[in-house]
Amino acid sequence: MSEVQGRSVTILGSTGSVGVSTIDLIEHHNARSPGTYRVVALTANTNAPELAAQARKLKPEFVAIADASRYGELRDELTGTGIEVAAGAEALEVAAAKTCDWVMASIVGAAGLRPTLAAVRRGATVAIANKECLVCAGDLFMREVRSAKATLLPVDSEHNAVFQVFEVEQPNAIEQITLTASGGPFRTWTREQMAKATPAEACKHPNWSMGSKISVDSATLMNKGLELIEAHHLFAVPPERLSVIVHPQSIVHSLVAYIDGSVLAQLGSPDMRTPIAYTLGYPNRIEAPTRRLNLADLGQLSFETPDTVRFPCLALAQEALRQxxxxxxxxxxxxxxxxxxxxxxxxxxxxxxxxxxxxxxxxxxxxxxxxxxxxxxxxxxxxxxxxxxxxxx
Ligand SMILES: NC(=O)c1ccc[n+]([C@@H]2O[C@H](COP(=O)([O-])OP(=O)(O)OC[C@H]3O[C@@H](n4cnc5c(N)ncnc54)[C@H](OP(=O)(O)O)[C@@H]3O)[C@@H](O)[C@H]2O)c1
Incomplete structure (x- = not known):
C-alpha cells in the first residue's frame, strides 16, 4: 500500500498546465492503487468543459469557476453527479478553504493570491506553483504562512530543486543560491529578430510545455526575475545571495553553494511531474512516470551568463527585488x-x-x-x- 494512501487533495487551477500534470500523477497512482488520492475541490477560470470533464472523472465534492458567466454551463454539465458547483472569485476561496491534506496552488497570476491565502489561513499544506502571488505580496504572504503554521512546498522546478538541497538547519552556511534558466526560445536571437517575434514563437519553449503566460515570461526572462523574488521570500535569502545562470538543457534545476565550497544541485529530465510528485508525496518520495535522466546520452551540459541587454526584463526584476x-x-x-x-x-x-x-x-x-x-x-x-x-x- 502507498505511504500516502487516502490523501485528500484540492487543485486550484486544475485546468492549466500544472493542474493537468497534477491530475495525471493522481490518476497514475490511483490506477495502481485505488483510493491513493481523493479529490476534494477543483477550480478554473473560464474553461467549463474541461473542468466538468475533470470533475466527472475525479468526482470531487466541489468545483468552482471564477467566471460567473460560465456557471450555468458547468452546472448543466454536472447535473446528477452530486458535485456542488459554484462560481465567482469568492467561490475559489471557498474551494481553497475546504479541509483536505494537500492543496496545489496553480492559478496563474495575482488572481491566485486570495484563493491561495484562503488555503494558507487554515494552516494547509500548500504546493505553491503560483509565483505571482509571492511577487505581488511576498512579505505579507509569508507572514500569513507563519502565523497560520501552514506548510509551503515549492513546485517551480528551480525552487523545488533548492528545497531538496537546502540545509534548513544551517541557513547561515548558504553562500549563494543559483537559479538555472533555459534561456527560452529566443536565447540566441538578436533584438532585431525578437522585435518581430509572434506569440506562437514566444510560447514555443525548447524544453518545457507550459501555459501561455509563463511561456512568454520565459521568453523575456521575466520568469527568472519573478523566480528570484519568489526565492527571496521562500528561502529568506537576501537579493545579493541570489543569482541566475543560463543552462539551455534544463537538466540542473538549481544549485545551492555552501561556505565550505560544496555546491548541491538537483537534476532531472525537464518534466513538471517530478517536482509536483515531490510535493504530492511529501515527506515521502513517490514514483513519477517521467523519462529517466541519462547523462551519458546527453553528453554535455552547458552554462552561460544571462544577457540582460537583450533580455531587460531580468534586469528590471532584479532591480525591483533590490528596491x-x-x-x-x-x-x-x-x-x-x-x-x-x-x-x-x-x-x-x-x-x-x-x-x-x-x-x-x-x-x-x-x-x-x-x-x-x-x-x-x-x-x-x-x-x-x-x-x-x-x-x-
Ligand atoms: N506550467 C509550468 O510548467 C509551470 C512551472 C512552474 C511554475 N508555474 C507557475 O504555475 C502557475 C500556473 O501556470 P500554468 O502554466 O499551469 O498556467 P495555465 O496553463 O495558464 O493555467 C492557469 C490556471 O489558472 C486558471 N486561471 C487563470 N486565470 C484565472 C483567474 N483570473 N482566476 C482564477 N483562475 C484563473 C486557469 O483556468 P482556465 O483554464 O479556465 O483559464 C488554469 O486553470 C503560474 O503561476 C506559473 O508561473 C508553471
Missing part, C-alpha cells in the same frame, strides 16, 4: 498586462520590458511596501489600470 517596497507588486501587475497585450497581438515582444519599465518609473503609486493584502491588491489594480490606459493611448 523592495512597492516595486515587485508594480513589476508583476505591469508584466501581467503587458504579456496579455502581447498575446493579443496589441504590442510587440520588445514592448513588454518597455511597458513594465514605464509602470515602474511613472506609475503614481507609493514607494513603500503594501501594508496589507488589501493594499497589495489595490496597488495591483491601480497599476493594471495605469498600464492599460498607457497601452490604449
Amino acid at each position: 523592495g517596497g512597492s516595486a515587485p507588486t508594480i513589476l508583476n501587475a505591469a508584466n501581467e498586462v503587458a504579456v496579455e497585450a502581447f498575446l493579443a497581438r496589441k504590442i510587440g515582444f520588445l514592448d513588454i520590458p518597455r511597458v513594465v519599465e514605464s509602470a515602474l518609473s511613472g506609475c503614481d503609486a507609493p514607494g513603500r511596501a503594501p501594508a496589507s493584502i488589501a493594499e497589495a491588491l489595490t496597488l495591483d489594480q491601480v497599476v493594471r489600470d495605469y498600464t492599460k490606459r498607457r497601452l490604449a493611448t
Whole structure:
C-alpha cells in the first residue's frame, strides 16, 4: 500500500498546465492503487468543459469557476453527479478553504493570491506553483504562512530543486543560491529578430510545455526575475545571495553553494511531474512516470551568463527585488498586462520590458511596501489600470 494512501487533495487551477500534470500523477497512482488520492475541490477560470470533464472523472465534492458567466454551463454539465458547483472569485476561496491534506496552488497570476491565502489561513499544506502571488505580496504572504503554521512546498522546478538541497538547519552556511534558466526560445536571437517575434514563437519553449503566460515570461526572462523574488521570500535569502545562470538543457534545476565550497544541485529530465510528485508525496518520495535522466546520452551540459541587454526584463526584476517596497507588486501587475497585450497581438515582444519599465518609473503609486493584502491588491489594480490606459493611448 502507498505511504500516502487516502490523501485528500484540492487543485486550484486544475485546468492549466500544472493542474493537468497534477491530475495525471493522481490518476497514475490511483490506477495502481485505488483510493491513493481523493479529490476534494477543483477550480478554473473560464474553461467549463474541461473542468466538468475533470470533475466527472475525479468526482470531487466541489468545483468552482471564477467566471460567473460560465456557471450555468458547468452546472448543466454536472447535473446528477452530486458535485456542488459554484462560481465567482469568492467561490475559489471557498474551494481553497475546504479541509483536505494537500492543496496545489496553480492559478496563474495575482488572481491566485486570495484563493491561495484562503488555503494558507487554515494552516494547509500548500504546493505553491503560483509565483505571482509571492511577487505581488511576498512579505505579507509569508507572514500569513507563519502565523497560520501552514506548510509551503515549492513546485517551480528551480525552487523545488533548492528545497531538496537546502540545509534548513544551517541557513547561515548558504553562500549563494543559483537559479538555472533555459534561456527560452529566443536565447540566441538578436533584438532585431525578437522585435518581430509572434506569440506562437514566444510560447514555443525548447524544453518545457507550459501555459501561455509563463511561456512568454520565459521568453523575456521575466520568469527568472519573478523566480528570484519568489526565492527571496521562500528561502529568506537576501537579493545579493541570489543569482541566475543560463543552462539551455534544463537538466540542473538549481544549485545551492555552501561556505565550505560544496555546491548541491538537483537534476532531472525537464518534466513538471517530478517536482509536483515531490510535493504530492511529501515527506515521502513517490514514483513519477517521467523519462529517466541519462547523462551519458546527453553528453554535455552547458552554462552561460544571462544577457540582460537583450533580455531587460531580468534586469528590471532584479532591480525591483533590490528596491523592495512597492516595486515587485508594480513589476508583476505591469508584466501581467503587458504579456496579455502581447498575446493579443496589441504590442510587440520588445514592448513588454518597455511597458513594465514605464509602470515602474511613472506609475503614481507609493514607494513603500503594501501594508496589507488589501493594499497589495489595490496597488495591483491601480497599476493594471495605469498600464492599460498607457497601452490604449
Ligand atoms: N506550467 C509550468 O510548467 C509551470 C512551472 C512552474 C511554475 N508555474 C507557475 O504555475 C502557475 C500556473 O501556470 P500554468 O502554466 O499551469 O498556467 P495555465 O496553463 O495558464 O493555467 C492557469 C490556471 O489558472 C486558471 N486561471 C487563470 N486565470 C484565472 C483567474 N483570473 N482566476 C482564477 N483562475 C484563473 C486557469 O483556468 P482556465 O483554464 O479556465 O483559464 C488554469 O486553470 C503560474 O503561476 C506559473 O508561473 C508553471
